[in-house]
Amino acid sequence: MEASYEAFFLPDINNVMDVNIINLFEFPIYHVRNFAPEHRETCASNITNQYKERAYYIDNNPIKGEYWRRISLYDDKGVHAHTKGLDGIQGIPEWSIVKKQIKDHAIDYLHSFTDLKNTVLLKSLKEDWTDYSWWSCYAENDDYPWHHHANMFFTSCWFIQHDEKHAPLSFRSPLHSLINGWLPGDSKLKNEVVIKPEQGDLLIWPGWLEHEVPGPDAYIFYNKMEQGANKWQYDPDTIKYDQLRITLTCNLGKLHDSLTTHTREAI
Numbered sequence: 242m243e244a245s246y247e248a249f250f251l252p253d254i255n256n257v258m259d260v261n262i263i264n265l266f267e268f269p270i271y272h273v274r275n276f277a278p279e280h281r282e283t284c285a286s287n288i289t290n291q292y293k294e295r296a297y298y299i300d301n302n303p304i305k306g307e308y309w310r311r312i313s314l315y316d317d318k319g320v321h322a323h324t325k326g327l328d329g330i331q332g333i334p335e336w337s338i339v340k341k342q343i344k345d346h347a348i349d350y351l352h353s354f355t356d357l358k359n360t361v362l363l364k365s366l367k368e369d370w371t372d373y374s375w376w377s378c379y380a381e382n383d384d385y386p387w388h389h390h391a392n393m394f395f396t397s398c399w400f401i402q403h404d405e406k407h408a409p410l411s412f413r414s415p416l417h418s419l420i421n422g423w424l425p426g427d428s429k430l431k432n433e434v435v436i437k438p439e440q441g442d443l444l445i446w447p448g449w450l451e452h453e454v455p456g457p458d459a460y461i462f463y464n465k466m467e468q469g470a471n472k473w474q475y476d477p478d479t480i481k482y483d484q485l486r487i488t489l490t491c492n493l494g495k496l497h498d499s500l501t502t503h504t505r506e507a508i
């Protein structure tokens with residue numbers, strides 16, 4: 242007679258010894274509530290106006306034009322601002338002030354990782370930290386698949402216009418590929434965390450940390466899967482945004498790329 246699966250594979254070891262699982266290596270990301278409240282509404286309104294002005298993007302390119310229109314980096318032909326040597330955010334007067342405030346928070350976050358006391362470096366970052374930034378306007382069918390900005394030091398996202406119906410932001414553990422390549426079967430370990438931001442939130446994380454704005458695919462493919470329990474998306478049959486989901490992404494460059502020649506010589 243065959244032994245049951247439980248009897249063969251799962252002896253009741255808990256009765257004979259003290260068994261614990263110890264979770265290692267939590268990782269901090271930075272979260273500011275109600276960031277730059279004095280500039281948020283003006284930024285939302287200026288970005289909404291720019292998005293509306295870009296409606297002509299879809300005249301000649303109904304599909305690709307819609308993608309280009311929703312991210313400020315692209316012109317109506319899909320040419321990236323950085324290939325033209327332009328800042329990805331144009332015509333937002335508050336941007337220079339807000340950028341400084343983001344850098345101040347990023348330096349605060351940096352201090353949580355390191356005991357760095359190099360005032361020359363810190364002063365240089367405060368004044369000259371290179372940024373690559375853009376705004377995004379998403380409707381209910383928009384998403385952005387898993388990606389990272391590993392060529393940057395920090396990535397940050399300010400949720401300028403955000404409500405309950407809007408897609409959240411998901412993060413994926415850097416151990417994800419390693420664990421899934423190592424284990425037989427599907428991993429039951431938590432490898433994704435969904436953050437549901439509130440309007441005004443500013444998040445900052447290392448550029449190498451993978452993230453996505455989940456879309457209808459997340460609902461369709463992952464909603465019912467145990468290992469996708471952290472996935473999130475409203476049912477695409479019923480969700481309709483009342484207003485655009487507006488975010489501003491500010492990537493901050495690798496530290497030594499942001500140093501002036503004078504500063505490099507000084508440290």
Ligand SMILES: [Fe+2]
Pocket residue numbers: 388389390396452
């Ligand atoms: Fe991103």
